[in-house]
Amino acid sequence: MTIEKHAGQQQIVCECGASQTRTYQADEFDVMVSDARREGFVFAKVAGEWTHTCQDCARPARPQGRLL
Template sequence: MIEKHAGLQQIVCDCGISQPRTYQSDEFDVMVSDARAAGWSIQRVAGEWTHTCPDCRESTRSNPQGRLL
């Protein structure tokens, strides 16, 4: 999710970890680019945006759930 407070924003994973830096509202593209460069996964799933930190992304890869094969 993207949290906004006092004109600043940052990406936050469902686990609660957030990007270390906050960004001005006009720096949205920079924020997304920095997050992806740091290993975050940002995807649109079923019409909703997901923001997954590198730790959760790695644990999902090593422990896939809901797969038949």
């Protein structure tokens, strides 16, 4: 849930370690965000901070077992 930067490149990384499929230059921020959304990342502002969550972590947990 961060934007990692290294050697002039950046990419969005979820707290679980899942990251975007490619890296981006600093001036490609809008493209990076657009691509991340297309890849299933979910963005939300929580307590004044932006979170970036991968598709798997954003999906609600499926209940185990049966109700009846």
